[in-house]
Amino acid sequence: MSKENAQNPDNQHTPDQTPQLSLNDQMQRRLEERQHLLDAGINPYPCHFDVTSFSLDIIANFREEAKEPVAVAGRIMTIRKMGKASFFHIQDSKGKIQIYLKKDEVGDTAYDTFKLLDIGDIVGVKGYTFKTRTGEISVHAESFELLSKSLRPIPVPKEKEVDGEKVVFDAFSDREQRYRQRYVDLIVNPEVRQTFIKRSAVVSFMRQFFSSQGWLEVETPILQPIYGGAAARPFTTHHNALDMELYLRIANELYLKRLIVGGFDGVFEFAKDFRNEGIDRFHNPEFTQVELYVAYKDYNWMMELVEELFYRTALEVNKSEVTLFLGNEISLKPPFKRLSIIDAIEEYCGKNIRGKSEVELRNVAKDLGLELDPKISSGKIIDEIFGEFVEPKLIQPTFITDYPTEMSPLAKEHRSQPGIVERFELIVGGKEVCNSFSELNDPVVQRERLESQAKLRQRGDEEAMIVDEDFLRALEYGMPPCAGLGIGIDRMVMLITGQDSIRDVIFFPHMKPE
């Protein structure tokens, strides 16, 4: 599999050749058992096994009168040896099923081999279905086969049913170990597996939803010579042959809009984006965002699309429009509340800031007890007030609309109100989950906006955007009116699956080296 193995034909280590495994007594014993198996002519790592049935299907389709022949494979999770007969559970991709193994049925040699197996080993079993005296649907083994010997002890928790509720003892719960060794987490914590299955279902449903509208799924550069489309610091890398700096994308917005210029009616991309910023339970340095651009539409149309998308995704994945997120019961049933950012501040702070000057806004912030950086201007002040006093209170899905122009250099000026743009964010549980606007398509205005960003940058704002001449050239050819949308997939999955940390919806969250 790996290059190291390919270069090392002698990877049939004997125990004393593998000091890198840092053996404890349990691993030592398992290595010895592996050797015993090899000595007995049993390959502990054969090539294939023909599976005919899966655990939960066997249980679902069980009929008392029929002994169905089955071949199942999976990892041994429990063993109960009772002298000349044994019970064990194997776990496959769908769940667990009990196996019953009797010495006088499989033979002495096979039974002795079975006694060398451990919790964690992967086996294939052929036999027939039956129900035990205590009523558990099981497989009566006629033969079994070791498919992979496990060398490390697996922290399998003990489970007990109390009044139909499953009680778990000594669960593998150390977060650090769970994230660093996600494979172990997935083996022993079934709810973790379910979360990631749901994540996959969310993405496939969205993909199907977008595709069925006739929009095109596309791929755009991750390595970008000029990064843009968001306000964030990038990761920088270097291309050797070209001897040039490249940036890992912080967004793909500007590339997708080039494709709208190119004549597609709708394009979307599920994109890994990278932002060189802090890590906490809502932020991972690489995260997934879907961006969607649809020609001839505006942000009002997009709000309706987002309502439908969230609602239908919840129904599809959870069979319910209700979800528990950050301790709150959330309903994703449309319509979602809509509030302009100015109205939201009035509603939650009792302050009318409509038409206020920068000095007046500063006084409002002061009244509310907010310390402000003296350098920031009106738009940022409004954003600060909103972020501090309003956003955390928006628990049920709420569209916040009509942001100050200076905070949104890629959005189109509002059709009837000066100084603000046609933009919305969807806030759920006090957190932003998506961002959208009627896209700015006037190349002259866009150039002015980017140039004023460049000035902010010169004054030390590291997150201000860079002038992207090729993007402006594309707009100069003419981009139709267009609605754009970005949804943070990780946060959306947190919402749908009820997880309170982004690390619980990303298989391998970023960790410092061990």
Next chain:
RNA sequence: GAGAAUAUAGCUCAGUCGGUAGAGCAUCUGCCUUUUAAGCAGAGGGUCGAAGGUUCGAGUCCUUCUAUUCUCACCA
């Protein structure tokens, strides 16, 4: 970047006033042919996160470091 908490057996955790390491599960040996947190009898397993220091003596007290978790800051 700041603060708080945590780090002891494969897993989950105790460990008192500083006196030389404990439990349950897992593992090993023996018994047990429908068990299910199987049971019964016995056994092994520890660089107490790392490095210094105080002390006759440190899992325990002090200092530094590392990682994780939470909160804040930064940030969507």
